[in-house]
Structure formats: structure tokens, C-alpha cells
Amino acid sequence: MASRSPPQSWEYLLTKEELLWRNHYVWLKEHDYLLRPRYNPDWVPSQWIAGKELSELGFDLRFEDSQANAKFSKNYKVMDATRISDGAFVVLKPINIAMYEEEIPIGLWFSEEPQASDPANHCVPILEVLDFPDVPGKRIIVMPQLCRYDKPRFDTVGEAVEFMRQVFQGLQFMHKNNIVHRDCNAENIMMDVTRLFPTPYHPLDTRMKRDWSGRVSHLTRTQRPVKYYLIDFGLSVRYAPGAHRPPEPIVLGGDRSAPEFRMKDGVLPMECDPFPTDIYYIGNLLRTDFVEGRGYGPRPPKLGFEFLRPLMEDMVQDDPALRPTMDEVVRRFDEIIRGLSRRKLRSRVVKVDDDFDCFYAVTHWFRMIASIIRRREPIPSP
Structure with missing residues (x-):
């Protein structure tokens, strides 16, 4: 087959969502943010350099620059970047300010003092806000790079308990400050795993090194405690202190199962x-991700979390007026945790469908013994 000359531009390999970032690569670099090589206007796919046929270019997942922020990826709405001035890994999120007018003001308020230094504040900080130079009605918020709360998976019950404690505390902080989240489902709870990974991970796959040269190893949350964050305030509402809180129009976020959304x-x-409804969302997360699992998708229940059932069932009651407030949730959760033994908290988190693996069982025991010797707390708070 006769060879063909490479095209002048490889932008045809990029998705519509990715072209937005490619077209602003130089502008972002001027503002201290460097995107991955895939979005450089001068990008030449590494597959071409490796001698691939033109028809094969752009789709070989063995190469880092084939990792696309596309709609089949959960991260396609945001873009990862490196802050040039200090090498920090960040995330860039475009905001339609007409549609989500409160997201930036609420996020900035949580990022200001004294809120930013409050240990109860678990709202993701906004590091900077940029204005697109040529996209009217859109701004970019810059945030730390975070991972989904359960990747990597929990090693011990105590690690999961600390996750719940921080999430409850964070939502309580929001409610105390007259702000309701309205979309606090599993997709909008993240964690800072910087300390878990000695080698930087790839933003699209935490199992891989950032340069895609191989698998990356990680520590446990007990060895390196992490902080969890509530993200995405696009549907959030803020009330003036002491003001009447009228009912709000129903909006559907990631969790659409709340009883108050049903036809009556x-x-x-x-x-x-x-x-x-915020209380329901978090209670439903306990139900679907820990106590009972989901009736669809790869989300089996985890063994050993029945101690959460009484609180969980109250949080997901059909009548919203019967659900506990966040203050009550935090108080009851603290009482439940005080009743758990240290052995229980150090026990391994096992999913219902996990096959018995002698290696993982033995290595868990070694980690547990090491934690006891090093006097690491079974509930690893940062």
C-alpha cells in the first residue's frame, strides 16, 4: 500500500469537546496552564512516529496522547492541566454563567477566608477564574485535581467511616451557612489523593502513570489520610442569613430517585x-454504595456496614419532614462510631461479589499489624 503524507493538522482526531481546548492551548499557556501534548496545535500523534498506517492513527490506547476527553469518559466536561509556575496538577472547568449563575459566586465564597481555613469546610476550592477571550458567556474555574472518592477502593472500615464523617461534616457546613447543594451524589464527591500516589497518576485513569509508561502504585488511606471534597455547585442555592427559605423548583441532578420527585x-x-433532599442524597449514597448496593451496574454492597442501616433508613424516608437534619445526622453518626471496636474499624472492606484472594487477605493483615505497631489511628483523619 502506497504511503500517504500526513495532514497539516491532526485536529480531525479530536472530539468536538476537545477542540475547545486545542483552540485555547496557547492562550492557556500564556496564563500559566499547560495542557497535555494532545491539545498542542502542533501535535503529531506518536502513533505516526511509530510507523502506523494513517487509518490507525489516534486510536491506539497504548499511547498517552490517544487518551481522549470524550463523551465516553466521565471527565469529558473538564480538562486537566499543569500549572507551569509550580508544577501543580489542576482541573479546568468551563462554566456557562447564564445557566449556572451561582456556581462561581458560591465556590469563591467557600474559597475565601475565614471559610477556607475552617476544618469543617469540604467544598472544593477555586484557585482562579479565567474569562474565555472569544467565547461569550463562558468562564473557566481552576480547581485542584481530584479523584472520585472510592478510587482506589477503601482498605478498611475505618477508612470508609472517615469518608462518611467528612462528607457529613461538609454538608453540615454548607447547611449551617444557608447553602444547599442539590446534587450531592456519588459523582460529586471527590478526594485529594496526592499523598496516596508516590508517582503521579494519569488524570483519565488513576491506574496508570501520568506519562502512560506503566501501572502506578498507591498507598492506603490509613497510611496517608486524605481529604474529601464536595464539588459542582451548579445547582446550589444560597439564602441570606436568617431569611425565609421558600420551596425551590425541582431540578434533577445525578440522583433522580428522591421520593419528593415522584408523581402524587x-x-x-x-x-x-x-x-x-440533600439529606436523602447522602443517605441514598450510603444505601447504594455501602449497605445494600444497586440493582443495576457494578455496585454490589460492601460487607460489614449494617451498623449504618438505622441512620440510612431515616435519611431516605419518603416524607422529607421526617428526615433528620444534618446536625442530627452528625450527632447520631458520632454515637454510632463510638460504639465500633478498633478491630471492627481495622477490618477489611469486602464487596459481596469479591472472590476470596489469599494474597489480599494476607497483605491486609500485614498492613493492619504495621498500623498497630506504628500507632496509626483506625479512623485516619488528615
């Missing part, structure tokens, strides 16, 4: 009190 007597409700 043939009528679809149009509004609800969003504070109890």
Missing part, C-alpha cells in the same frame, strides 16, 4: 424543600 395523585410536584 397523578400530579408531578413542581417544587420542594431542598435541604431534606
